[in-house]
Amino acid sequence: MRINHLKEAKEALLGSVMRVKTGISGLDELMGGGIPAGSCVLVSGKVGTGKSIFAMQYILKGIADHGEPGVLVSLERDKQGLYDYASKFGWQFQRLENEGSLRIIGGPISNVVTEMKKAKAKIGELLSEIVETVKASGSRRVVLERVDLLSMFFPEERDFKIQLDNLRDRLAKLNCTSIATSEIREGREELSRGGAEQILDGAIVLYYNSEGLEGDRALEIRKMRGIGHSNRLHLFNITDNGIVIQNLPGKRKPKLPREIEKAIEPAISLSALRKSIIG
Numbered sequence: 001m002r003i004n005h006l007k008e009a010k011e012a013l014l015g016s017v018m019r020v021k022t023g024i025s026g027l028d029e030l031m032g033g034g035i036p037a038g039s040c041v042l043v044s045g046k047v048g049t050g051k052s053i054f055a056m057q058y059i060l061k062g063i064a065d066h067g068e069p070g071v072l073v074s075l076e077r078d079k080q081g082l083y084d085y086a087s088k089f090g091w092q093f094q095r096l097e098n099e100g101s102l103r104i105i106g107g108p109i110s111n112v113v114t115e116m117k118k119a120k121a122k123i124g125e126l127l128s129e130i131v132e133t134v135k136a137s138g139s140r141r142v143v144l145e146r147v148d149l150l151s152m153f154f155p156e157e158r159d160f161k162i163q164l165d166n167l168r169d170r171l172a173k174l175n176c177t178s179i180a181t182s183e184i185r186e187g188r189e190e191l192s193r194g195g196a197e198q199i200l201d202g203a204i205v206l207y208y209n210s211e212g213l214e215g216d217r218a219l220e221i222r223k224m225r226g227i228g229h230s231n232r233l234h235l236f237n238i239t240d241n242g243i244v245i246q247n248l249p250g251k252r253k254p255k256l257p258r259e260i261e262k263a264i265e266p267a268i269s270l271s272a273l274r275k276s277i278i279g
């Protein structure tokens with residue numbers, strides 16, 4: 001209670017929302033210092049756009065730069081797969097796990113489904129395991145890798161949204177700030193299967209232009225409840241140290257007629273986009 005009062009007083013004095021640094025170089029400046037503390041932000045993009053690297057970087061930087069323990073829930077990779085992928089960027093997940101600052105749960109979705117069937121477990125138990133792991137480890141950051149896959153456990157979209165909202169709420173009450181990644185399916189307009197973008201507090205969209213031109217990756221902050229943020233497209237690179245936003249002024253998103261906007265896919269060709277912006 002006292003902590004909450006202090007937090008509120010500090011926020012009132014600052015006249016702003018407390019922020020959590022993403023650890024993505026150059027991104028926090030685009031939203032006044034970071035994502036709102038206690039929020040759960042969707043990071044969405046088509047295949048290969050950088051979702052997993054973003055998620056791993058967020059957890060790693062929390063531990064390495066801010067001493068904040070983290071929980072990584074992956075429905076995409078098993079532990080060894082995560083150790084191997086993270087090590088490509090010099091991030092020693094196995095060591096962090098051994099030291100107790102990182103907890104990894106989940107596994108490839110097919111394994112999770114098989115194990116749940118064997119144990120006659122329900123999806124609610126996995127969600128509770130996430131919350132209990134956060135509580136037990138005193139974690140401040142959570143990553144839900146491929147939250148869209150969770151929606152497959154719910155025949156009705158409405159039920160998925162209720163459970164996701166509930167999880168978001170429980171994590172916020174534990175003072176956790178979370179990133180949930182999701183795949184944008186080809187030919188679909190929605191940012192996430194199951195409509196996670198409607199439930200979560202923010203949404204960052206990653207784009208990739210497969211034509212291989214210079215500056216072929218970009219991101220935009222689509223929404224971030226309660227704070228102001230850039231509404232432009234920002235080019236970024238994936239380097240051996242993770243994601244780095246290019247230090248260039250962002251390109252204004254073109255204002256297209258509504259019917260054209262509806263017709264284009266979210267991962268619009270960036271070269272075409274640039275052409276329409278700068279000619």
Ligand SMILES: Nc1ncnc2c1ncn2[C@@H]1O[C@H](COP(=O)(O)OP(=O)(O)OP(=O)(O)O)[C@@H](O)[C@H]1O
Pocket residue numbers: 045046047048049050051052053054088183238239240
């Ligand atoms: N060391 C590196 N240097 C530069 N680019 C890299 C490096 N490692 C990976 N990449 C790029 O990052 C892409 C994959 O990033 P990431 O795994 O985060 O994407 P994703 O959106 O999670 O993909 P998926 O849809 O497969 O889950 C690769 O396809 C590659 O283009």
Ligand SMILES: [Mg+2]
Pocket residue numbers: 051052053076
């Ligand atoms: Mg991935």
